[in-house]
Amino acid sequence: MGLFGRIFKTKKATEKARKYAIGLSKSSTTSTAWDALFLTSINDDFYRQLEELMIISDMGVNTALSITSELSHYFKKHPSSTSEERKAGWIEVMQKRYIPVKENPARDFEVIFMMGVNGVGKTTTIGKLAHLYQTMGKKVMVIAGDTFRAGAIEQLTIWAERTGVPIFKKEAGSDPSSVIFEGLKIAKEQGFQTVLVDTAGRLQNKTHLMQELDKMVRVAKKVDENAPHERWLVIDATTGQNGLSQAKVFDEVTKLSGLILTKADGTAKGGIVFAIYDLFKVPIRYIGLGEKIEDIEPFDLENYLMGWLGASF
Ligand SMILES: Nc1nc2c(ncn2[C@@H]2O[C@H](COP(=O)(O)OP(=O)(O)OP(=O)(O)O)[C@@H](O)[C@H]2O)c(=O)[nH]1
Ligand SMILES: [Mg+2]
Numbered sequence: 001m002g003l004f005g006r007i008f009k010t011k012k013a014t015e016k017a018r019k020y021a022i023g024l025s026k027s028s029t030t031s032t033a034w035d036a037l038f039l040t041s042i043n044d045d046f047y048r049q050l051e052e053l054m055i056i057s058d059m060g061v062n063t064a065l066s067i068t069s070e071l072s073h074y075f076k077k078h079p080s081s082t083s084e085e086r087k088a089g090w091i092e093v094m095q096k097r098y099i100p101v102k103e104n105p106a107r108d109f110e111v112i113f114m115m116g117v118n119g120v121g122k123t124t125t126i127g128k129l130a131h132l133y134q135t136m137g138k139k140v141m142v143i144a145g146d147t148f149r150a151g152a153i154e155q156l157t158i159w160a161e162r163t164g165v166p167i168f169k170k171e172a173g174s175d176p177s178s179v180i181f182e183g184l185k186i187a188k189e190q191g192f193q194t195v196l197v198d199t200a201g202r203l204q205n206k207t208h209l210m211q212e213l214d215k216m217v218r219v220a221k222k223v224d225e226n227a228p229h230e231r232w233l234v235i236d237a238t239t240g241q242n243g244l245s246q247a248k249v250f251d252e253v254t255k256l257s258g259l260i261l262t263k264a265d266g267t268a269k270g271g272i273v274f275a276i277y278d279l280f281k282v283p284i285r286y287i288g289l290g291e292k293i294e295d296i297e298p299f300d301l302e303n304y305l306m307g308w309l310g311a312s313f
Helices: 003-012 015-024 026-039 044-056 061-077 083-097 122-135 150-163 176-189 206-223 242-253 272-280 301-309
Strands: 110-115 140-144 194-198 230-236 258-262 284-288 296-298
Touching: 015 296, 015 301, 026 044, 026 083, 026 301, 044 061, 061 083, 061 272, 083 301, 110 122, 110 206, 122 140, 122 150, 122 194, 122 258, 122 284, 122 296, 140 150, 140 176, 176 194, 176 206, 206 242, 230 242, 230 272, 242 272, 258 272
Parallel strands: 110 194, 110 230, 140 194, 230 258, 258 284
Antiparallel strands: 284 296
């Protein structure tokens, strides 16, 4: 049995792999193209088609070229005769490049900023993560730092009720930094371990948004000098190359520490996260595979790429 077969077999039984496969099934419309590609033997045509498929999947030209070059070195060392071996080779090369960060370091108190442009899924992701962390035994609180719209506060309130996690909020239009400062102080005093902070994706303009974010980071440091411990950028799978400029803007204000890929259950594959990883060295932390509370998973590259290939479970 080839490596791919082994991966397939061990993954087959896991619930998590099933969630990936079901979630990504919509985006595997091109999986027949991937299948056809790996059926061909390794030659220039193979590499050219692989590059094209990776570019179509939004990985960007530089990333696609660089992976192809690594893969050609790999195949020189590990000649492969079957389609399974070739798929496994590609996955292995990807695994060497994109080292996973599975969990946050153990901390008594951690502040997580959820950032991203409007509509990408920040608030939903906070709701899902509040639930996930709670099931891991953490004492979780959420802060409604997006004070720009009343709807944003209401939406987070609904998630807080659904998950049974306390929320710190003020009325719409309040200064987001003061909400965050007060919320974090209370969270620390009351022994909350993980604080998820929602931020606005839209303000009057980009400069204003960045200034506000910078202020939020500074007030968080007043409560804990290491805060915000995690600075996660949410990327919508349909984003495409625009994701690079989004990452650049947010990374400039506060060095990003993780990416969250949302809406991977749609028709887009979301390969832009690899291009962002390459440029900004930001690991992919979670993947959103639907709108429901349990539709989030720590990012697992192998399961994700198997989803691209349309491997059925
Ligand atoms: N299918 C799917 N939908 C998602 C996912 N994550 C979020 N959504 C949906 O995307 C829409 C926007 O999500 P929000 O959480 O409101 O996004 P946001 O970034 O907080 O948006 P703003 O507050 O307007 O900046 C909602 O309809 C969510 O249900 C996902 O992983 N899969
Ligand atoms: Mg929101």
